[in-house]
Amino acid sequence: MNPRIALVTGASRGIGAATAIKLAQQGCDVAVNYLRRAEAAHAVVRQIESLGRRALAIQADVSEYAQVHRMIETIVHELGGLHILVNNAGYSSHGGIEQLPPEEWARMLAVTLNGAFYCAQLAVPSMRQARWGRIVNISSLRALTGSAHSPHYATAKAGVIGLTKSLALELAPYNITVNAVAPGYTDTEMNRKSLAEKGDQIRSSIPLKRVARPEEIASVIAFLCSDEAGYITGETISVTGGIYMR
Numbered sequence: 001m002n003p004r005i006a007l008v009t010g011a012s013r014g015i016g017a018a019t020a021i022k023l024a025q026q027g028c029d030v031a032v033n034y035l036r037r038a039e040a041a042h043a044v045v046r047q048i049e050s051l052g053r054r055a056l057a058i059q060a061d062v063s064e065y066a067q068v069h070r071m072i073e074t075i076v077h078e079l080g081g082l083h084i085l086v087n088n089a090g091y092s093s094h095g096g097i098e099q100l101p102p103e104e105w106a107r108m109l110a111v112t113l114n115g116a117f118y119c120a121q122l123a124v125p126s127m128r129q130a131r132w133g134r135i136v137n138i139s140s141l142r143a144l145t146g147s148a149h150s151p152h153y154a155t156a157k158a159g160v161i162g163l164t165k166s167l168a169l170e171l172a173p174y175n176i177t178v179n180a181v182a183p184g185y186t187d188t189e190m191n192r193k194s195l196a197e198k199g200d201q202i203r204s205s206i207p208l209k210r211v212a213r214p215e216e217i218a219s220v221i222a223f224l225c226s227d228e229a230g231y232i233t234g235e236t237i238s239v240t241g242g243i244y245m246r
């Protein structure tokens with residue numbers, strides 16, 4: 001890959017950290033966004049620097065427009081541009097329709113959907129200027145199947161797919177591709193509790209009989225960010241160990 005500058009949101013751990021490192025291995029300089037875990041983000045930065053690439057740890061809550069604005073200005077100023085955006089920041093919470101507080105519904109949409117929109121809106125000018133860009137939005141298996149216990153999560157992640165297709169259509173003339181990745185169960189902190197409580201049941205429901213390693217999701221994201229994936233746009237790639245066929 002030509003030297004490119006990437007922003008991965010929520011890159012202090014899990015799928016985001018694995019993606020930031022994979023992109024650095026592909027030759028990118030990487031901005032590592034995080035919300036609270038500064039030390040974890042700096043550890044990712046050190047790993048990227050040990051690969052000979054530049055990296056920047058940058059705190060911002062992606063649901064806050066002003067913070068995203070400051071983050072992207074800093075990246076363009078310090079790293080010299082922005083060509084790749086991976087909208088990965090996210091969290092999970094649970095509550096059925098009668099239990100879910102309206103504030104939690106709003107927070108989930110703000111982090112997942114507003115965050116992806118703000119980051120894309122503010123990153124696109126640099127990509128248009130370069131006449132090359134990649135946006136990968138992280139959706140979820142739950143966007144495709146629905147979720148009885150997390151309607152807000154499934155809805156926000158389904159919205160991410162609509163945003164992906166819309167931006168893909170609008171940005172294609174500028175050589176900017178926009179795709180989504182929909183992971184299934186992945187071994188990260190996000191679902192460590194459910195894996196500890198019912199890991200056997202979860203694994204037996206997956207055709208490949210195991211959960212994904214974060215690096216296995218990151219490989220697909222990094223491929224979509226590469227020159228080789230230049231003719232793929234508007235797609236949602238499921239990476240679920242086959243569970244989506246069930």
Ligand SMILES: NC(=O)c1ccc[n+]([C@@H]2O[C@H](COP(=O)([O-])OP(=O)(O)OC[C@H]3O[C@@H](n4cnc5c(N)ncnc54)[C@H](OP(=O)(O)O)[C@@H]3O)[C@@H](O)[C@H]2O)c1
Binds near residue numbers: 037089138185189
């Ligand atoms: N794990 C799975 O099974 C799975 C399945 C399907 C989809 N996904 C999706 O994949 C993405 C990554 O998940 P993961 O499992 O790697 O999660 P994770 O290990 O819990 O990491 C979440 C990351 O997002 C950051 N973050 C959370 N809220 C943020 C905010 N408002 N602004 C900026 N950063 C924020 C966290 O920062 P701090 O460390 O600073 O808190 C952390 O870096 C998420 O979008 C998730 O929905 C995960």
